[in-house]
Amino acid sequence: MASYLFRHGGEERRDFHADAAAALPVVSSGVRFRRGRRLVRAVPRRCRSGSASVLLLVSLLFLGYLSFYGRRLPAHASNESLASHTHYLSCQIDFLESVDHIIEPTDYMNVSQFSLEYIDDENSHERDIYKPRFGGHQTLKERENSFYARNETLHCGFIKGPKGFPTAGFDLNKKDQDYMHSCKVVVSSCIFGSSDYLRRPTRSKISALSKDQVCFVMFLDELTMSQLASEGTAPDERGNIGLWRIIIVRNLPYTDVRKAGKVPKFLSHRLFPSASYSIWIDSKMRLNADPLLILEYFLWRKRSEYAISIHYDRRCVWEEVLQNKRLNKYNHTAIDEQFMFYQSDGLVRFDDSDKNTPFRAVNVPEGSFIARAHTPMSNLFSCLWFNEVDRFTSRDQLSFGYTFLKFRRMNPEREFRLSMFQDCERRRVAKLFHHRGESPPVPRIL
Ligand SMILES: *[C@@H]1O[C@H](CO)[C@@H](O)[C@H](O)[C@H]1NC(C)=O
Ligand SMILES: *[C@@H]1O[C@H](CO)[C@@H](O)[C@H](O)[C@H]1NC(C)=O
Ligand SMILES: *[C@@H]1O[C@H](CO)[C@@H](O)[C@H](O)[C@H]1NC(C)=O
Ligand SMILES: *[C@@H]1O[C@H](CO)[C@@H](O)[C@H](O)[C@H]1NC(C)=O
16 A cells, blocks of 8 residues: 655656645644654554664654554554554644634744635636536536636635525525624534434633634534434524534535535635635544634644544545445545546656655545634635536545645745644644544443
8 A cells, every 4th residue: 555645756756745744734733642653653554665774663663653652552653453452532732722822923924925815707718608606517627726826816616596596505694694703713513314313512612702702503404404303403592502602504515515614615605705814623523622722722833724633544635536336435436536647747656665765644624623713825725626627426525635735835935834734733622522423432441
């Protein structure tokens, strides 16, 4: 098995690789595990064909690691068979003690500036086709050009049908839209297709300032709303269930509810156009930390504009493809088509025989928790990633690495401050539950 980076050595791919390597993101430095992670990262698990010496090295490093950190073992640490029997643990995060003196650093927003506009009506773009699609009918040429970080008008969902046609989906009430336009900092989530229970943020962890300043928005479809109502959970007179402001989405733009869930997940800058910051949390998780402290730690302190966690287990996109097929997560043909397309655009197996290739295992994310500043680079990246999901499969972990590396390759002069943090940090800020209808996880023993 192999990891996927843009390979060194393929003649015509040479610059592709060089750019990609130079542009890999900052990997977060959760102090607690720093040393361990370094050691481990030097020998990517399952990404190479293991020779005996590599195995020995892994074991030695792993033993050393264990003796340092004992049972506080982050799951991505090392041995596959061990990892699969380990509880994935959370780790300590040195959040500020309180939000009292929290301020956005003044030089934080000195990021690349350019302006993005979004196509909302394709008729004005002289297309003869007309079956309104939420994601539009982006051509491959438009797709290619959209990756350049510069003033541009691009597809980014929310395409309207012409007058007299049904909308292309994701319909919201005027009142809710007005509310959403007023938000400056947002925590959002969604449940479509009644796939999860509603998890309220842990109240005791949320400061009074955040309760006052932050919009907590839960998007539900009508099916989920009626299911909740039948279970006795209904919004109060302000439209809230606990801290969540409930917003009903009608006419979901995709029949695949997982794909529909990618709209609020990626496009918070479109749904909340006045917001400077947003935090996304999957509905399988309960928010367990203060949103302002989250922004301070994951964005401001690290000078990052987009923070997402590294996958707890998988490092290689290829491995992710196999896993998706093994678990039958998605139509195999569609996965293959997407992957062939990416390969034809330069995505190739990481060449582990090339000792000069810096290996950084960062191309599979765990996207259930994302903190973002709504900067131009961050917004553009979100649109690009969304467009991949719209064009191909809803399995966003398959497109993340490709989208990121292509984005970097095409904008070598623009900084994009992506930071990928440790899975144990994600577990610290959000408590994980199983989806509705899934059996509880079998207790695991170390
Ligand atoms: C992982 O653990 C198993 C069983 O303990 C062992 O056989 C295998 O060699 C280990 N693999 C590595 C990479 O250390
Ligand atoms: C932003 O400010 C920091 C610190 O002052 C500086 O290191 C960095 O180069 C600046 N970035 C841009 C894009 O101006
Ligand atoms: C981009 O748009 C901004 C206004 O939105 C303008 O000030 C700037 O000059 C434009 N840049 C280029 C290169 O056209
Ligand atoms: C799987 O995907 C392929 C290609 O996108 C499509 O032609 C086929 O109809 C799909 N199969 C199912 C069962 O949805």
